[in-house]
Amino acid sequence: MSGLLTSPWARRVGLAALLAVAIALPFFFGPYRVSQLTLVLIYAIAVLGLNLLVGYSGQISLGHGAFFCIGAYTGAILLDRTAIPHLLTVPAAGLVCFAAGLALGLPALRLRGLYLALVTLALAIATPVLIKRFDGLTGGSQGLTVDQPAPPSWSGLADDQNLYFIALIAAVPMFWFATGVVRRGSGRALIAMRDNETASRTMGVNLATFKTRAFGLSAAYAGIAGALFTFANGFVAPESFTLTVSFAFLAAIVIGGLATVAGAVFGAFFIVFVPVWTSDIDEALSGVIYGATLIACMYVFRGGVMGVLRSAWAWSTKGRNEDEVAEVAVAGDGRRAGAGAGGVRS
Amino acid sequence: MAQFIQLVIDGIAIGSIYGALALALVLIFRSTGIVNFAQGEMAMFSTFGAWALVQAGLPLGVALVGALAASFIGGMVIERVIIRPVEGQDPLTILIVTLGLFILVNSLAGWIWGFNNRGFPRALPDGSAHVAGVNLSYESLGIVAVLLVVVGLLYLLFQKTKLGLAMRAAAANPESAPLVGISVGRTLMIGWGLAALLGALAGVLVAPQLFLDVNFMGGVLVYSFAAATLGGFDSPKGAVIGGWIIGVAETLAGEYIDFIGSDLTILVPLVIIFVVLLVRPNGLFGSPEVVRA
Numbered sequence: 001m002s003g004l005l006t007s008p009w010a011r012r013v014g015l016a017a018l019l020a021v022a023i024a025l026p027f028f029f030g031p032y033r034v035s036q037l038t039l040v041l042i043y044a045i046a047v048l049g050l051n052l053l054v055g056y057s058g059q060i061s062l063g064h065g066a067f068f069c070i071g072a073y074t075g076a077i078l079l080d081r082t083a084i085p086h087l088l089t090v091p092a093a094g095l096v097c098f099a100a101g102l103a104l105g106l107p108a109l110r111l112r113g114l115y116l117a118l119v120t121l122a123l124a125i126a127t128p129v130l131i132k133r134f135d136g137l138t139g140g141s142q143g144l145t146v147d148q149p150a151p152p153s154w155s156g157l158a159d160d161q162n163l164y165f166i167a168l169i170a171a172v173p174m175f176w177f178a179t180g181v182v183r184r185g186s187g188r189a190l191i192a193m194r195d196n197e198t199a200s201r202t203m204g205v206n207l208a209t210f211k212t213r214a215f216g217l218s219a220a221y222a223g224i225a226g227a228l229f230t231f232a233n234g235f236v237a238p239e240s241f242t243l244t245v246s247f248a249f250l251a252a253i254v255i256g257g258l259a260t261v262a263g264a265v266f267g268a269f270f271i272v273f274v275p276v277w278t279s280d281i282d283e284a285l286s287g288v289i290y291g292a293t294l295i296a297c298m299y300v301f302r303g304g305v306m307g308v309l310r311s312a313w314a315w316s317t318k319g320r321n322e323d324e325v326a327e328v329a330v331a332g333d334g335r336r337a338g339a340g341a342g343g344v345r346s
Numbered sequence: 347m348a349q350f351i352q353l354v355i356d357g358i359a360i361g362s363i364y365g366a367l368a369l370a371l372v373l374i375f376r377s378t379g380i381v382n383f384a385q386g387e388m389a390m391f392s393t394f395g396a397w398a399l400v401q402a403g404l405p406l407g408v409a410l411v412g413a414l415a416a417s418f419i420g421g422m423v424i425e426r427v428i429i430r431p432v433e434g435q436d437p438l439t440i441l442i443v444t445l446g447l448f449i450l451v452n453s454l455a456g457w458i459w460g461f462n463n464r465g466f467p468r469a470l471p472d473g474s475a476h477v478a479g480v481n482l483s484y485e486s487l488g489i490v491a492v493l494l495v496v497v498g499l500l501y502l503l504f505q506k507t508k509l510g511l512a513m514r515a516a517a518a519n520p521e522s523a524p525l526v527g528i529s530v531g532r533t534l535m536i537g538w539g540l541a542a543l544l545g546a547l548a549g550v551l552v553a554p555q556l557f558l559d560v561n562f563m564g565g566v567l568v569y570s571f572a573a574a575t576l577g578g579f580d581s582p583k584g585a586v587i588g589g590w591i592i593g594v595a596e597t598l599a600g601e602y603i604d605f606i607g608s609d610l611t612i613l614v615p616l617v618i619i620f621v622v623l624l625v626r627p628n629g630l631f632g633s634p635e636v637v638r639a
Contacts, residue, residue, distance in 0.1 A: 060441060110627070112437075113441075122620055250442070282457055287453025
């Protein structure tokens with residue numbers, strides 16, 4: 001059974017089944033639910049980007065709401081000022097944020113741990129303030145209203161379904177690319193750097209290059225998610241990009257599982273649906289759950305949802321195939337080190 | 347010139363509040379190496395506590411003392427229950443726990459007291475003295491005086507009492523301190539209690555000017571981060587002086603730099619944090635972090 005799961009063909013069949021479910025979903029739910037699922041896909045892209053940075057490279061960012069914001073406004077301003085097709089704003093936002101991420105990645109080279117957290121926190125707070133200030137371009141606190149992309153007439157899709165598929169078509173290659181990054185040498189270099197900088201340097205990892213690239217790539221993910229957010233909403237305003245967004249993204253990577261790719265989807269589900277489900281009871285309840293879950297994750301479920309799934313899998317296959325269990329255990333250690341970013345110092 | 351002096355004095359008054367919260371951050375950082383992102387929210391909760399006691403009909407003085415005492419105990423409980431299990435772990439874990447605490451405390455306050463803003467009674471007298479064209483409000487003078495008294499008391503505590511000596515020993519060498527009979531856990535709890543008390547003091551002093559709501563300490567926390575960063579995260583002296591510099595820079599920039607004006611003053615601490623961390627990461631008075639490679 002476990003051998004089946006690890007064989008590449010079984011993986012491919014599993015992924016194809018997952019994709020089929022994702023494609024079928026919008027035909028089974030009403031417009032409101034579909035728009036929430038679209039938001040899950042969009043957040044998942046941003047959360048995945050943040051996880052590449054925090055989980056894999058061990059650099060803490062509290063500022064990804066800022067890149068999400070920059071991406072969203074890049075898209076909105078392009079749609080507002082030019083006749084650019086909607087879909088082109090997505091790579092444009094990705095490029096702008098990639099550049100912004102590299103620019104922040106350079107000073108970040110000198111900072112680690114809590115100090116990097118402080119600087120990125122400053123960025124997250126400053127960005128919406130600056131957006132308000134440059135109101136000629138950004139519409140200030142009024143925000144910008146943009147046209148949403150219309151579904152192609154041959155498709156027969158409703159607006160909400162069309163938006164869902166755009167987000168899905170963006171998300172699939174982003175996840176595929178991230179899987180490639182973390183599986184190949186570059187991903188291993190990031191993990192090595194996170195676990196022990198000195199040792200990784202001895203092994204020939206160029207710290208400066210990898211750290212800044214990780215920042216740039218991670219910011220590009222957030223920017224692409226931002227541009228998708230703009231036309232999924234049809235409206236951007238500075239109020240949508242408060243510190244809460246950055247905190248939610250960080251909560252999502254912890255809850256989904258640090259240093260995992262698939263965890264981003266679980267994390268995104270959490271930050272979209274917990275506020276929806278709890279708002280009936282009390283406006284403040286979702287915050288209580290966020291905070292308590294974050295703390296609980298650090299105490300008990302270090303690997304988040306993915307960690308729990310992996311432990312359950314290891315437990316269910318225990319004794320049948322010792323090698324498999326050993327492999328899962330190693331993956332578990334990797335996760336722990338992920339939570340322990342920068343922990344090795346002596 | 348009178349206007350300039352006026353701005354500097356106003357800046358020192360507001361900077362004293364930033365300094366008080368920065369002192370709380372420094373107190374915890376020195377003993378545990380933790381930057382407590384929840385410090386501002388804990389202070390907000392304490393301030394709401396004082397407000398609730400006033401609403402319940404207690405005189406303001408009694409309410410303030412009660413809230414400060416409760417904050418001290420609350421800080422100790424938070425250290426023992428929430429922070430202790432992750433103490434000594436890597437920065438990301440601790441950061442996530444303090445952020446979790448930030449969100450939790452903020453939402454709990456919203457749950458209990460709602461999200462509207464409220465006026466908060468002034469503990470310090472109204473009115474002001476005029477000296478050479480400069481308006482010295484009693485409130486501003488009072489805030490500076492309170493900070494100086496607090497700094498003096500902390501100095502006495504740390505330098506002249508046995509408890510202070512134990513706290514310094516536990517912070518300087520947590521491995522050896524137990525060998526001479528110091529309970530490191532107890533000193534850490536007291537450190538967190540003191541920090542919560544300082545934060546509460548900052549909260550009740552600033553609340554009359556900012557109005558009380560669940561997010562009112564968020565901005566103050568950013569200024570205090572800047573103060574602690576500028577002064578050096580492990581220097582109490584730096585926290586106070588850093589607070590004054592940040593406060594003065596804020597009022598001056600708001601008045602004299604057109605781009606910043608009254609609504610972008612938040613950029614001042616952010617730029618200062620950014621520049622200090624890049625140019626002089628240990629701040630003005632901080633000691634450099636030494637790591638064995």
